Amino acid sequence: METNRYILSILVDNEPGVLSRISGLFSGRGFNIDSLSVAKTAEPDVSVVTLATCCDEHVIEQIKKQLHKLINVITVNDLTGKKYVERELVLVKVHAKTEKRAEIMRIVDIFRSRIVDVGVSHFIVEVSGDSGKIHAFIELMKPMGIIEIASTGTIALGRENVK
């Protein structure tokens, strides 16, 4: 079966151990997590987990059912195939030799990203967007010499017509 990328938005009880129940489910059953992000929601006792995974249709069905079976999971919303906004925020620390500075700044400009720290030999760039844009940006930075990367992982929200 064909492998696709799926994004799940999972509402859970904001309680200790809930993240471990979710990650344990994935590791115990051999499911793969591409990225995972957890944050509070407007309701103090509810958190949202945004989880991206690559698998086939058969596996995503099991993942959704198994997640739903966890007592602390409130809803599982599969955003794949629906209208949604996806973002990831990445900080990239990159070598900035004098002769490369202009080029880096040009790329940063094209990607509507920002240089948030300037050092003698490096920049830290803040870039946000969907996974495609982030991937493209990182590919362009590689020849400059990436020192470190930190990322939020994918977060996503369904648009107005999506429940």
Add this chain to the structure above:
Amino acid sequence: MKLTGAQILIKMIKAQGVDTMFGYPGGATIDIHDEILKHDDLRHIVVRHEQGAVHMADAYARAHKTTGVALVTSGPGATNAVTGLASAHCDSIPIVVFTGQVPTALIGNDAFQEVDIVGITRPCTKHNYLVKDPNKLAEIIQEAFFIARSGRPGPVLVDLPKDIVQAMIDFQMPEPMKMRNYKPNYKPNKKQIATAVKMLKEARRPVMFGGGGLILSGASKEFTRIAKFAKLPVTASLMGLGAFPGTDENWLGMLGMHGTYRANMSIGHSDLIFAAGVRFDDRVTGNLEKFAPDAKIIQIDIDPTSIHKNVDVDCPIVGDCKMALADIAALMEKEAPENFMNDRVAWLKRINEWKELTPLKYDQSFDTIKPQYVVEKLYEVTKGKAIVTTEVGQNQMWTAQYYHFEAPNHFITSGGLGVMGFGLPAAIGAKAAAPDKTVVCVAGDGSIQMNSQELMTAVAEKLDVKIVILNNRYLGMVRQWQEFFYKKVYADTNMEAQPDFVKLAEAYGATGFRCDDPAKVIQTLETGLNTPGTVIMDFIVEREESVYPMVPAGGAITDMLLV
């Protein structure tokens, strides 16, 4: 009303209808045991190892159709309970296990007898709790019991720090519970019910296939009603034995790795599998690619994750087996039974041929006792009415094959996890639940040694169980695999070094009999079963007897090794 945590715990347990529990005390649980002692209407059975307590609670739940309860202390008490929890999890048995824990202030400090039991048991419980606030204790206990027995049942663990148990708080009976996230769906979809009936009408080679879910939901009456109405051949998984009468003419025998030839052939050649309360486990399907290639599948299960997990299902019905089967039966009974018997004569004839060609059989001997013969005679002597527990391995398979269970909740075995050491504590738990029943544990000489300390519990608590050891001085099932697939190299499976089981029984204050003569098997069984108290019957059996038929691992279920 001011109550301590321990008082609240016992009050809430009793409010759930519990009158029997199994446990072993320790430093972290003294307060609870102290409280239990004040309640004459709550029986606490002290075990000799915590694993035993959880298996007893498991079997108690099955024999009594209720929720089993166990209480163990922190640290090693809790880790010893893990195997029992994992077994109950695999078999979907409703139990609530309470573990002691170090005081909340010490949690995370590597205190004496501290383990993160909630972390350890997350993957092998349906849900678990660490109680951090005494004011939430009552509510959590209510939830724990509700979760354990509703939907697809399972074990729930509640971890109780010592300061929570000792805390004195204002107690009020909690409101009837509402859980925002957890709402099991019992009611089957009407459209799917109609589709299932239509498929049953169109089928030419249908087979009904029942599992443990039938027994858990109490659906064997409805299941049997449908089979009888439309003369459908019936098979079952190990966990489903007893859901359909084992002497009925439509009964094919068990399905799977050690199923009967005709059950496996029937499923393999069917065009419709009507499955209820099963999860299509690998021991039942064999090689998935070659499993029932022509069959459409109707599957009823309360747990949506069981559907489409291993096999593709044409008509999934999510809901309670009893309700779904009752709906299907009602819809079918609006028509003549003949409408569901498309070409049935030809199909039943073919099934009969499979039976006549290769019935379940073994070679009888007059010199050495055949283990199958012992189980056969046990069935006859007990008139098929005993509650039978098993250990795991050959003893379990021979019991499944030769003890023809007539009614549900009479066969108690560790099906999914396959725990050696399950049978004896399970027999004790079942006896506590059904004191008027004869309870027999069929064991191997290897597995009986895994929890033989519970003989003391049986004797001390006067829970009389009868233990039949099929003693071949091997770990027989592994030996059988070594014979077939490992060039007869019997690495580490020889059990000739073993205790004298008759003396072992006597050491614990029980009675022991030994029998090595086929002519005396019936007599030994009769004497043993009629001797008061706990009894071990040690049958010295043929050493290298194997369980047949057998599907080699990875093979198609129609590709069986026969005697």
